[in-house]
Amino acid sequence: MGAGFALLAVPSCRAVGSPLVMDPNSICRKTKRLAGKQAELCQLEPEIVQEVAKGTKLGVRECQYQFRFRRWNCTSHSKYFGKILQQDIRETAFVYAITAAGVSHAITQACSMGELLQCSCELTRSRAPPSPTAGPGTEGTAWEWGGCGDDVQFGYEKSQQFMDAKSKKGKNDIRALIDLHNNEAGRLAVRSYMRTECKCHGLSGSCTLRTCWRKMPHFREVGDRLLERFNGAFKVMGGNDGKTLIPVGDNIKPPDKQDLIYSADSPDFCSANRKTGSLGTRGRVCNSTAMDTSGCDLLCCGRGHRDETVVLEENCLCRFHWCCVVQCRKCSVRQELSLCV
Structure with a gap:
């Protein structure tokens, strides 16, 4: 199995409800199964x-959010999820990318929050000043870096160190x-897609000085962007030298x-199949009424649906009581659902 997914494949990862729950202590107890850099991080x-x-x-x-309306909905059922990771299909590509991005994002955010000793805010002293943005009151404004910028390079490097460790050992392998x-x-x-955020300083609401810092994109933006890449993913084959990838x-x-x-081409995910990791859509x-992937015609694979x-x-008639309790009643709500047969 490929890069970094000792995390998702060995017993250090287990399905407890949804989503997949990972225990870092268990990961590090399994260091014999991890590559050198991964074991080094654990220690x-x-x-x-x-x-x-x-x-x-x-x-x-x-x-799971991005695929919630698709035939394969990124189920966290461990037996089925593991089968997806063993293949080299578009869905696997997305999982690898989004998890590598998630690791980079989480580590960077922990740095900015002061939760790690190894890092903190981004060092911006040597960086060129930010470009002024058009808008009222910005003419003649002085600029400087400040605040707490996200040290995305640290998160990028740690994600690379952990997630790429296994595949680098066999990097002439096409799957690797x-x-x-x-x-x-993913990273x-x-x-x-780092963005610049600024804050104005000055008397009476003036903007005589702007302090700016760099922030990561929201992770939902990352997911949206990677879903676009998923929809336009490239099918490739290995070159004769065993070191290059050629588009098909x-x-x-x-x-x-x-x-x-x-x-490899994806299965249709219409029927349950443990070999391919498909839970089916029944x-x-x-x-x-929808014509997209959430519509009954596509999601139910032409088998039809039933209305139920x-x-x-759900909570209703909620009231706030001083101080500080919210009390709600339980109301019954009837809902019409369409279910794939």
């Missing part, structure tokens, strides 16, 4: 491994090259570093 920087675990969970949750590429695409979806098809440009790549909620009325309980 010397266990707090980093804790953020690795958080970042992987962040990535899996985002995967694909996994390394998709890991990098770049964070690092390449005529007149196709080579994928760039931010593209997702795969080498019983899934669908939208009977369910009664749900």
